Amino acid sequence: MTSVTTTYISKLNQAWSNNNSLLCVGLDPDLAKLPAQFQTSPNGIFDFCRAIIDATADLACSFKPQIAYFSALRAEPQLEQICAYLRDNYPHLPIILDAKRGDIGATAEQYAREAFERYGADAVTVNPYMGFDSVAPYLEWKDKGCIVLCRTSNAGGSDLQFLQVNGRPLYQHVADLVANKWNSNGQCSLVVGATFPEEIKQVRHIVGQMPLLVPGIGAQGGDIAATVAAGKTANGGMMINSSRAILFAKTAEGEDFAQAARRVAQQTRDEINLYR
Numbered sequence: 001m002t003s004v005t006t007t008y009i010s011k012l013n014q015a016w017s018n019n020n021s022l023l024c025v026g027l028d029p030d031l032a033k034l035p036a037q038f039q040t041s042p043n044g045i046f047d048f049c050r051a052i053i054d055a056t057a058d059l060a061c062s063f064k065p066q067i068a069y070f071s072a073l074r075a076e077p078q079l080e081q082i083c084a085y086l087r088d089n090y091p092h093l094p095i096i097l098d099a100k101r102g103d104i105g106a107t108a109e110q111y112a113r114e115a116f117e118r119y120g121a122d123a124v125t126v127n128p129y130m131g132f133d134s135v136a137p138y139l140e141w142k143d144k145g146c147i148v149l150c151r152t153s154n155a156g157g158s159d160l161q162f163l164q165v166n167g168r169p170l171y172q173h174v175a176d177l178v179a180n181k182w183n184s185n186g187q188c189s190l191v192v193g194a195t196f197p198e199e200i201k202q203v204r205h206i207v208g209q210m211p212l213l214v215p216g217i218g219a220q221g222g223d224i225a226a227t228v229a230a231g232k233t234a235n236g237g238m239m240i241n242s243s244r245a246i247l248f249a250k251t252a253e254g255e256d257f258a259q260a261a262r263r264v265a266q267q268t269r270d271e272i273n274l275y276r
């Protein structure tokens with residue numbers, strides 16, 4: 001059996017190759033969209049996510065729970081259970097806690113503890129808007145990952161990220177800053193949306209081999225071929241996230257929701273691999 005390593009980056013490298021996959025399965029369990037039996041049972045969110053995890057783990061390079069789907073419903077204990085379930089059963093797959101945190105250092109220390117101690121995540125998404133001292137507390141956790149928003153997948157990302165600053169767009173400054181100043185321990189990644197393949201190319205050029213978290217395929221319509229071509233590296237280079245398209249895949253005749261999720265995850269993984 002392959003040995004399990006403990007840093008975010010080494011886990012990710014192993015997951016890319018062991019599962020031959022760049023697919024990150026997003027866990028965004030919108031209660032209203034869950035099959036009816038999970039909407040009403042007390043541990044329904046956990047049970048739904050566990051079924052999705054078991055159905056897709058061999059096809060994924062990581063799982064990304066989005067914290068708002070839990071905290072909005074006071075369901076953080078179920079998120080703790082999901083993270084524990086992932087650590088116990090799929091310890092080789094990194095857990096990316098999507099929380100998009102950003103605050104002054106003292107508060108960021110608490111957010112880092114929340115991500116890495118409470119949930120035992122391998123990496124957390126953070127917002128760079130408040131600058132280095134707001135990100136530094138995450139970097140103190142040397143074996144954990146810090147995934148910084150750079151060129152987000154939403155249209156409104158352009159409001160700020162495309163502003164020209166000293167001759168180039170702000171998102172390129174973020175990429176440069178993270179790659180050349182903040183990443184001294186090699187634990188950083190960047191978020192770049194699959195809806196903007198040209199920007200993925202620009203970011204890849206600036207950051208070398210740094211892993212990218214790339215949401216925006218599936219429900220947001222990002223182009224898989226263009227995304228992979230723009231961001232791939234020799235050993236992987238990207239976690240390409242899909243959430244709703246997998247979680248709430250339309251069932252074919254005779255399929256249950258988990259089988260449908262697996263089918264879509266497999267199609268997505270295979271389509272990504274076509275272009276690697």
Ligand SMILES: O=C(O)c1cc(=O)[nH]c(=O)n1[C@@H]1O[C@H](COP(=O)(O)O)[C@@H](O)[C@H]1O
Pocket residue numbers: 026028066098100125151152153154191192193215216217218219220241242243244245
């Ligand atoms: O950081 C993220 O994960 C993220 C960044 C971004 O630029 N765009 C984006 O969609 N996301 C997240 O990625 C997931 C996308 O979900 P789907 O559109 O359903 O695949 C959601 O959890 C978003 O919060």
